[in-house]
Amino acid sequence: MITVDNIAVEFSGTTLFKDVNFVINENDKIALMGKNGAGKSTMMKIIAGRQSANRGKVSCPKDTVIAYLPQHLLTEDNCTVFEEAAKAFSHIFEMRDEMDALNKALETRTDYESDEYMSIIEKVADLGEKYYALEDVNYDSEVEKALKGLGFKQEDFTRQTSTFSGGWRMRIELAKILLQKPDLILLDEPTNHIDIESVLWLEDFLVNKANAVMVISHDRAFIDSITNRTIEVTMGRIFDYKANYTHYLQLREERRAHQIKAYQEQQKFIADNMAFIERFKGTYSKTNQVSSRERMLEKLEIIEIDEIDNSALKLTFPPAQRSGDYPVIVEELSKKYGDKTIFNAASFSISRGEKVSFVGRNGEGKSTMIKSILGEIDYEGSCTIGHNVQIGYFAQNQASLLDPDLTIFQTVDMVAKGDMRTQVKNILGRFMFKGDEIDKKVSVLSGGEKTRLAMVKLLLEPVNLLILDEPTNHLDLKSKDVLKDALKAFDGTLILVSHDRDFLQGLSQKVFEFKDQRVIEHFETIDAFLERNRIKSIKEMDLKL
Incomplete structure (x- = not known):
């Protein structure tokens, strides 16, 4: 059991949250929710021990293991897969190395009666007690078993982590978590940049094999599948629901309705008492009553109504010019990188107005096919773009390609043309960039803000073939719903790569599966x-541990 006791965080005169209390029990699966900026990631870092609160503490039984998977993966590019996974035992290896170093120091010293010598003896004894109390484990064997259980092959162990996609890097981090056998797993946006199959595997792992879990995610289907409790951070407080996300939304609406009713009743009570005070404050016989009511009103705690984030993306794709009947025709298309075949003899066509999904594990060729369609790489075979096709492309790393030294306004103004330049401020306003915000540098924007800004650039020219590669990464749930509605209304052709099942639901009419060097x-x-x-x-991805 992990206890969060009276946690408070303040910075620059602003209170992020105060007097927050809750308990994380064994096997709790918690969704940590709240609008952007409410303090969710800060709360998670405090529980993980990565950040300190201004007041309060997090307490747990001795030897409790808390594993934290941040929004940005920690794998280093100068390590092999095996070396990175073995970091799960780094604290044990460090303990062993420190013992060896201290014992070597004792061998060379002759000041047997000195305080320093006795201090080293005590350190060796303390470390030895902890080290030899550990279970006798073949750590190399444990690392190998975990990695193979997560789908890595023996030949992958010596590959640099830099050669793996985001989904496989996620598995390396999960291998480290698995090897630690944690009591609590903390996950901050774990589904960003991983494929659908990896998400399905992660769901199964968290539900059936993990102990307690706390997760921050904008993936509605994911959090609904794994959580049984929702903690909402709002207005510096928390509200704790024994319910998954969808049920929590219903309960929150009911709570807010009760708050509004109670607030209205309280306001009427205040108004009635104020009227009494105003009427009788000069009347001698009512002096005590007036004073009593004044004191009561001074001490009265005003009921607060939960804030609602009314900021909303306003997104409509411009009408698309009519293209040819088949915007994309692929015939016997093959692509290799050295000796590695990505796909072989792929053939398909996409009709005008179709909305299709590219799915498959990371590394199976989805992005490579997109690059082929865009003409960015060489290939064997044929890829024909139809008559009058105008392509709009949103890359998976589109937000990171923005110039960090430019302001929001400058970023859009540089690419706007003609009459569109006079509408830049209005366009930015539709994307929730208003007032002085448009003078912010791109470098200080959040992931969601950068994604919205990158989308502004996409909409500056009408297109009839949209190619979107993971467009929902970093977007909040409300913005994703707006984007989805806009794509449903889009009258052109859509090619969509996304791991977000809730986003894809009802949007994609046909699926192209990339698997085993084929496009099905x-x-x-x-x-x-x-x-x-x-x-x-x-079943294919299940752990065999």
Whole structure:
């Protein structure tokens, strides 16, 4: 059991939250929710011990293990997969190395009666007691077993982590967590940059194999699948619900309705008493009553109504000019990098107005196919772009390509043309950049703000073929819903790569699966495809530990 006791965080005269109390029990699966800036990541870092609170403390039983997976992965590019996973035992290795160093120091010293010599003896004894109390484990064998359970092959162990995609790096971090056998796993946006199959595996792992879990995520389907409790951070306080995200939304609406009713009743009570005070404050016989009511009103705690984030993305894609019947025709398309075949003899066509999904594990060729369609790489075979096709492309790393030294306004003004330049401020306002905010440097923007800004650039010219590679990373739930509605209304052709099942639901009419060097066309929605493959996918990726 982990206790968060009277935690408060303040900075620059602003209170992020105060007097926060809750308990994390064994096997709790908690969604930590709240609007951007409410303090969710800060709360998680405090529980993880990565940040200190101004007041309060986090307490837990001795030897409790808390594992933290931040929003940005920690894998280093100068390590092999095996070396990175073995860092799960780094504290044990450090203890062993320190003991060896102290013993060597004792061998060379002759000041047997000195305080320093006795101090070293005591350190060796303390470390030895802790070290030899540990279970006798073959750590190399444990690392190998964990990595193989997560889908890595023996030949992958010596590869640099830099050669792996985001989904596989996530698995390296999860291997480290698994090897620690933590009592609590903290996850900050764990589904960003990983493929659907990896998300399915992660869900299964967290539900069936993990102890307590706390997660921050904008992936509605993911958090609904794994959580049984929701803690909302709002207005410096928390509200704790024994419910998953969808049920929590219903309960929150009910709570707010009760708050509004109670607030209205309190305001009427205050108004009635103020009227009494105003009427009788000069009347001698009512002096005591007036004073009593004045004191009562001074001590009265005003009921607060939960804030609602009314800021909303306003997104409409410009009408698309009519393209040819088949915006994309791929025939016998093959791509290799050295001896590695990405896909071989792929053939398919996409009709005007179709909305299709590219799915498959990271590294199976989805982004490579997009680069082929865009003409950014060489390939064998044929990829034909249809008549009058105008392509709009949102890359997976689009937000990171923005110039950090430019302001929001400058970023858009540089690419706006003609009459559009006079509308820059209005356009930015629709994307929740208002007033003085447009003078902010890109370097200080959050991930969600950068994603919205990158989308502004995409909309400056009408297109009839949209290619979106993970467009929802860093977008909050409300913005994702707005984007989804805009894509539904888009009258052009859409190619979509996304791991977010809730976002894809009802949006994709056809699925192209990238697997085993092939591109397989499925004439079904993403929901039908995932339902048919879910059990098989999870079994393939299941841990054998």
